[in-house]
Amino acid sequence: MKTIRLQPAAAALLAVLGFTVFGGCTNAGLVRVHPWERATLADYTMRPDRDLLATAIADHIYTSRESATGGRGVGGSGCGCN
Amino acid sequence: MSSPDLSLLPAAARQPAADPRARRRRAAAWLGAFALACACPAVAPAAVALGAPFPKLAPSDLTGGALPATSGKVVLVDFWASWCAPCKASFPAYAKLFADYAARGLVIVAVSVDENTAAYAAFVQRFRPPFAALHDRQQLLVRAVNVPAMPTCYLVGRDGRVRFVHAGFHGTDTERELRREIDALLAERR
Numbered sequence: 001m002k003t004i005r006l007q008p009a010a011a012a013l014l015a016v017l018g019f020t021v022f023g024g025c026t027n028a029g030l031v032r033v034h035p036w037e038r039a040t041l042a043d044y045t046m047r048p049d050r051d052l053l054a055t056a057i058a059d060h061i062y063t064s065r066e067s068a069t070g071g072r073g074v075g076g077s078g079c080g081c082n
Numbered sequence: 083m084s085s086p087d088l089s090l091l092p093a094a095a096r097q098p099a100a101d102p103r104a105r106r107r108r109a110a111a112w113l114g115a116f117a118l119a120c121a122c123p124a125v126a127p128a129a130v131a132l133g134a135p136f137p138k139l140a141p142s143d144l145t146g147g148a149l150p151a152t153s154g155k156v157v158l159v160d161f162w163a164s165w166c167a168p169c170k171a172s173f174p175a176y177a178k179l180f181a182d183y184a185a186r187g188l189v190i191v192a193v194s195v196d197e198n199t200a201a202y203a204a205f206v207q208r209f210r211p212p213f214a215a216l217h218d219r220q221q222l223l224v225r226a227v228n229v230p231a232m233p234t235c236y237l238v239g240r241d242g243r244v245r246f247v248h249a250g251f252h253g254t255d256t257e258r259e260l261r262r263e264i265d266a267l268l269a270e271r272r
Contacts, residue, residue, distance in 0.1 A: 015112065035232045036195040036224045042165040 129228040132247060136238045137226045139191060144216035144223070146202065150189050152238075156267045158260070160192045160235040161224055164205040169233045172251040173209045179260060180213045186268050191216065195224045195232075235260075239267050 006014065033041065040046070049055050130136060136159065141149045160176060162169035173192075180190050190213035196202040202217045209215075218224055227236070230249045237246040237260070246263045248256055 034225075035229055035234075036161070036163065036221055038232070039163065039165045039197055 129230060130226075130236070130244055132244055134244055135242050136236060136244050137223060139223070143218060143220065144191075144193065145219055146194070146206070146217040147214055149216065150191065150214050152189050152191070154240050155187050155189045156240060156264060157238040158188065158190045158235055158264070159238060160190065160233055161195055161218075161227070161229045162192055162233045163195050164198070164201040165196070166232045168251040170205075170209075171253065172233055172235075172256075173211055175251070175253075175257045175260075177212055179257070179264065180211075182261075183264055183268065184213075188264055188268065190214065193218050193223060195221055197221070237263055237267060240270065 044050060136157075139149055139152060139159075158176070158179070160172065162172065176190055176192065179188070184190075192211060192213060192215040194202045194205070194215065194217045196205075196217065196219075199217065199219060206215050233251050234247065234249045235251075236244050237248075239245045245267060246259075248260065250256075
């Protein structure tokens with residue numbers, strides 16, 4: 001098997017690149033929204049069900065696409081088995 | 083080009099790769115360093131724990147009214163916001179507690195963490211609490227306390243130490259527990 005030997009500078013560059021790309025995935029890279037900073041998140045406009053008509057339309061599309069009558073609102077999955 | 087400073091890396095990662103086993107060790111060291119970075123918790127101030135002194139209530143940080151005298155008294159400090167639904171539910175309960183216990187020495191300080199001053203003012207105007215409802219406009223106190231949830235109330239004993247913490251407000255259950263705890267704290271001598 002042919003091995004690739006990296007120069008130290010290239011290895012360091014690769015490491016920095018890796019940390020830059022994946023650093024956001026680390027715990028330290030996460031931005032934590034504290035409980036007292038959630039005014040915007042608690043706003044009414046952030047609710048997914050704030051528009052009844054849009055919710056009904058989305059449900060219709062969902063149940064039509066999935067061929068599952070009842071969709072989210074009825075017990076069972078539309079297969080008729082329960 | 084100068085070579086990079088690798089002094090912070092594990093010893094195995096700094097070794098030159100002489101043979102395949104060394105290379106594998108070095109790769110493992112790099113992976114270990116990355117895993118350590120992933121596991122490293124984000125820097126956050128420590129929350130005020132039970133038994134710890136509650137941070138000093140500074141009148142300069144809390145606007146919207148006069149800060150009541152708290153020295154030597156049992157103090158209920160509640161952190162709330164106008165956008166927080168359980169906070170709205172808690173205010174009538176705190177009003178009842180204040181009516182029942184203020185004469186016996188309970189002080190209630192409700193601290194708003196609203197970023198929007200108008201929202202804070204509208205909330206106070208609507209509920210008209212009989213206790214002090216002040217505004218931590220710069221969120222200095224709430225950051226110092228590092229509350230775990232909204233709302234959170236701290237029962238502070240006569241010695242200024244946190245004796246009970248209630249994260250969230252769960253209606254009559256929370257009110258019942260608060261009454262029991264306030265009774266116990268008021269019965270204590272300084």
